[in-house]
Amino acid sequence: xxxxxxxxxTVVLAYSNYDDAMYVMxxxxxxxxxxxxxxxxxxxxxxxVNETSPDIVMCNTHLPDMNLQSVVSxxxxxxxxxxxxxxxxxxxxxxxxxxxxADVSFHSVIPFDYFDMHDKIKSVLSGGQRADxxxxxxxxxxxxxxxxxxxxxxxxxxLRCGAEIAADSPDALQxxxxxxxxxxxxxxxxxxxxxxxxxxxxxxTAWKDGSGKLAEYFHEKPTSGKLIKLIYExxxxxxxxx
Numbered sequence: 102x103x104x105x106x107x108x109x110x111t112v113v114l115a116y117s118n119y120d121d122a123m124y125v126m127x128x129x130x131x132x133x134x135x136x137x138x139x140x141x142x143x144x145x146x147x148x149x150v151n152e153t154s155p156d157i158v159m160c161n162t163h164l165p166d167m168n169l170q171s172v173v174s175x176x177x178x179x180x181x182x183x184x185x186x187x188x189x190x191x192x193x194x195x196x197x198x199x200x201x202x203a204d205v206s207f208h209s210v211i212p213f214d215y216f217d218m219h220d221k222i223k224s225v226l227s228g229g230q231r232a233d234x235x236x237x238x239x240x241x242x243x244x245x246x247x248x249x250x251x252x253x254x255x256x257x258x259x260l261r262c263g264a265e266i267a268a269d270s271p272d273a274l275q276x277x278x279x280x281x282x283x284x285x286x287x288x289x290x291x292x293x294x295x296x297x298x299x300x301x302x303x304x305x306t307a308w309k310d311g312s313g314k315l316a317e318y319f320h321e322k323p324t325s326g327k328l329i330k331l332i333y334e335x336x337x338x339x340x341x342x343x
Contacts, residue, residue, distance in 0.1 A: 109135040110222065113153065113184075115146035115160035115172070125159055125189055128215050143167035147175035150184055156226060158186045169205060185225045189218075240336040241265055248332065249303065250312030256303025259285050259296050260325065264332040274333065277326045300325040
């Protein structure tokens with residue numbers, strides 16, 4: 102590949118999901134990053150990183166031959182302790198897995214904000230704390246994971262989003278159908294009906310499985326609104342539902 106200006110951020114991409122790859126490629130081209138290699142396989146990604154020492158690796162959590170954590174391990178064993186890894190995903194289950202990988206930051210493709218992604222990359226490269234999630238978001242994610250027992254779906258993602266919106270605008274909890282659910286729907290470019298349906302399904306699954314902590318707070322299957330309120334209150338340090 103043609104030599105690029107030395108001040109450009111260098112990137113290796115590894116994507117098995119074509120749509121995710123196109124989102125990221127468009128972003129990188131818009132900001133004139135230096136793309137060193139694009140591959141679909143983890144082994145090829147690790148080899149490229151060890152050969153070129155890029156600033157950033159952007160990739161899916163799972164590749165056809167290995168997962169991202171294995172790629173990171175190969176790179177670190179090869180002596181590269183500098184390159185930063187960012188998992189860029191569209192699927193909620195992959196998001197959940199990416200957020201708990203060691204030595205990996207995270208960014209969601211949906212919604213994909215180019216300037217936010219650019220800021221996160223700069224933060225990662227500057228040696229700041231994980232640029233993927235704020236303390237508030239991390240607390241909310243942990244509460245969702247704890248209450249729903251680790252099973253993740255689009256409905257779980259919408260519940261998490263609802264709690265984040267409530268944290269910023271508590272009044273939204275007073276108007277679920279007219280304020281909160283439409284706000285969630287706008288973030289994911291779907292209908293409010295789809296948001297409500299997916300959240301009910303996620304709660305039903307967790308309630309039937311009994312793998313989470315819902316039964317510790319509710320005597321019967323909670324509504325989406327009550328669960329969002331619980332998540333909101335837990336992250337604020339108030340554990341009792343009134």
